[in-house]
Amino acid sequence: MLLKERDTPEGLLVSVCDPDCLGETYENGKVSLTVTEDFYGGEDAEEADEETVLDSLHRAAVANLVGEETVRVAVEAGVVDEETVLELEGTLHAQLLWLR
Incomplete structure (x- = not known):
């Protein structure tokens, strides 16, 4: 999985995607999601195992998962x-928001 973390004034923003989703666009009716290199990949992204991803999600204020x-x-x-969880053209998408 590709994991990217960003510190924002509202807290930690986490994006995680399966590597094969990077660069793809998924649609379902009026909903469209493009898994961009800028948001999910790039130099700041790291390949991560389940434990690392879950640690990041527990620390996140907001997360986007594809x-x-x-x-x-x-x-x-x-x-x-x-x-x-939303299904968009055969892949899954979820958002996470912790209210602390």
Whole structure:
């Protein structure tokens, strides 16, 4: 999985995607999601295992997740409710917002 963290005034923003999703655009009706190099990849992104991704998600204020493996990890860990996951042209997308 590709993991990218950014510090913002509102807290830590985390983006995670399956590597094969990078550069792709997924749609479902009026919803469209482009998995850009700028937001999900680039020099600041790192390849991460499940433990690293979950650590980052627990520290995040907000997170964006794309891809079957990435979303599965978050759902199985109880970080994302499976009922809130969107399916966009065969891939999965979830957003996470911690209210602290």
